[in-house]
Amino acid sequence: xxxxxxxxxxxxxxxxxxxxxxxxxxxxxxxxxxxxxxxxxxxxxxxxxxxxxxxxxxxxxxxxxxxxxxxxxxxxxxxxxxxxxxxxxxxxxxxxxxxxxxxxxxxxxxxxxx
Amino acid sequence: xxxxxxxxxxxxxxxxxxxxxxxxxxxxxxxxxxxxxxxxxxxxxxxxxxxxxxxxxxxxxxxxxxxxxxxxxxxxxxxxxxxxxxxxxxxxxxxxxxxxxxxxxxxxxxxxxxxx
Numbered sequence: 001x002x003x004x005x006x007x008x009x010x011x012x013x014x015x016x017x018x019x020x021x022x023x024x025x026x027x028x029x030x031x032x033x034x035x036x037x038x039x040x041x042x043x044x045x046x047x048x049x050x051x052x053x054x055x056x057x058x059x060x061x062x063x064x065x066x067x068x069x070x071x072x073x074x075x076x077x078x079x080x081x082x083x084x085x086x087x088x089x090x091x092x093x094x095x096x097x098x099x100x101x102x103x104x105x106x107x108x109x110x111x112x113x114x
Numbered sequence: 115x116x117x118x119x120x121x122x123x124x125x126x127x128x129x130x131x132x133x134x135x136x137x138x139x140x141x142x143x144x145x146x147x148x149x150x151x152x153x154x155x156x157x158x159x160x161x162x163x164x165x166x167x168x169x170x171x172x173x174x175x176x177x178x179x180x181x182x183x184x185x186x187x188x189x190x191x192x193x194x195x196x197x198x199x200x201x202x203x204x205x206x207x208x209x210x211x212x213x214x215x216x217x218x219x220x221x222x223x224x225x226x227x228x229x230x
Contacts, residue, residue, distance in 0.1 A: 004156075035218060043203065045157070045221035091156050101170060102147075102219060104156030 002027045004094050004105035012111045013082050020078045021090050021108045029053075029096030034068065034075040039107070040088040048090075051075060082112045116140060118222035120206050126228045127196055134192045135225045139208030146189050147219060148181055149205040150174065157205050163189060196229045203227075 003026040013019045025034065036048040049061065051068050058067050063083075067076045079086055089107040119138045127133050139146050145164055149157035160179070162170045165186040175181075178196075183189040193200055203226050207219035 037221075042223075044223045045205065045207075047218040047220065050218050093156075101159050101162060102157075103159070106154070106156050 002094050002103040004092050004103055006092055006105035006108050008108045010109040014113050015084060016081050018080045019082050020076055023075045023092030025073050025094045027094060027096055032096035035093040036077045037091045038088045084112050084114050087112045118206055118208055118220050120222040120225050122225055124226050128230050129198060130195055132194045133196060134190055135204055137189045137206030137222060140220055143208035143210050145209045146183055147207040148191050151203040151205055198229045201227055201229045
């Protein structure tokens with residue numbers, strides 16, 4: 001069984017602050033994939049980043065970066081210099097197996113205050 | 115627009131009525147998924163198609179729910195004898211290739227169902 005835990009329900013930051021969203025996952029698959037999705041108030045889920053289980057290299061993409069640590073089963077996501085447009089619900093997700101059923105966490109609501 | 119589209123965007127129905135939703139995936143995407151999302155929760159997997167074959171159904175998908183993808187393109191999700199507990203956002207997603215490639219899924223805007 002797969003499980004994704006996002007312990008932070010809501011976070012508020014002031015614009016231009018950095019913010020890190022936590023994600024802890026559980027899976028028995030040896031190969032799996034981790035994702036972060038953004039759901040703005042309009043409701044449509046938007047893909048942000050993906051990581052494969054066999055590549056723990058952390059990367060930065062624009063204002064987004066992530067920290068994948070297999071040893072602690074964590075996949076944290078950081079937004080640097082936050083902007084009001086970053087206000088949304090952020091979901092961490094996990095897939096594994098041949099058909100890529102995705103298991104989502106319960107989401108973290110981020111509010112960026114001007 | 116070449117994204118995933120869903121119709122209708124909103125549906126209000128009375129308990130006991132049947133409803134049908136449609137999803138048009140991104141052209142040439144082999145895989146199509148249905149999810150349900152309730153307020154304050156993440157999307158929950160309902161079912162998955164690879165081309166026209168329905169390969170997986172969640173236990174969340176009771177006998178009142180049926181999904182089809184007859185020609186491997188668009189898909190429909192029908193709920194019979196709706197109940198108030200069926201009120202949710204129904205999301206459709208598609209992804210481009212078969213096999214465990216780990217490709218991201220592209221989501222549609224969803225159909226919000228309200229059962230009175």
